[in-house]
Amino acid sequence: MRRRTTGTxxxxxxxxxxxxxxxxxxxxxxxxxxxxxxxxxxxxxxGLSVRFGPWHLATSWANVAGVERTGGFAWxxxxxxxxxxxxxxxxxxxxNGDAAVCLSLHRPVPGLDxxxxxxxxxxxxxxxxxxxxxDAVRRRV
Numbered sequence: 697m698r699r700r701t702t703g704t705x706x707x708x709x710x711x712x713x714x715x716x717x718x719x720x721x722x723x724x725x726x727x728x729x730x731x732x733x734x735x736x737x738x739x740x741x742x743g744l745s746v747r748f749g750p751w752h753l754a755t756s757w758a759n760v761a762g763v764e765r766t767g768g769f770a771w772x773x774x775x776x777x778x779x780x781x782x783x784x785x786x787x788x789x790x791x792n793g794d795a796a797v798c799l800s801l802h803r804p805v806p807g808l809d810x811x812x813x814x815x816x817x818x819x820x821x822x823x824x825x826x827x828x829x830x831d832a833v834r835r836r837v
């Protein structure tokens with residue numbers, strides 16, 4: 697489920713990873729402006745960029761400290777907009793509760809708060825091919 701896009705303004709190739717939407721997550725996501733047309737993770741030579749409806753997060757490869765496969769999320773805790781972990785301030789962009797990739801970061805980055813003051817030391821992403829995405833990240837860091 698990995699799609700390659702070229703022809704960016706910088707001439708850099710970009711690998712786009714779509715999110716995997718399951719039926720129970722579709723309506724809550726739609727109500728927040730998150731659809732397959734507005735949700736993806738782009739990977740290029742400099743880092744990765746997440747778009748999740750109106751939310752955006754970006755970080756460089758040098759900032760990625762670790763990659764872990766995860767999943768088994770409760771619908772109430774993950775459906776709809778991005779979710780903040782009160783335990784560690786991590787952010788979850790979820791379109792299903794089954795399978796995800798969690799990235800730990802050296803330096804926290806903004807993503808949820810429009811003032812950009814709240815920063816996240818970890819990012820969880822429910823991309824369509826979590827194993828392929830995790831492998832791609834591991835090759836970069």
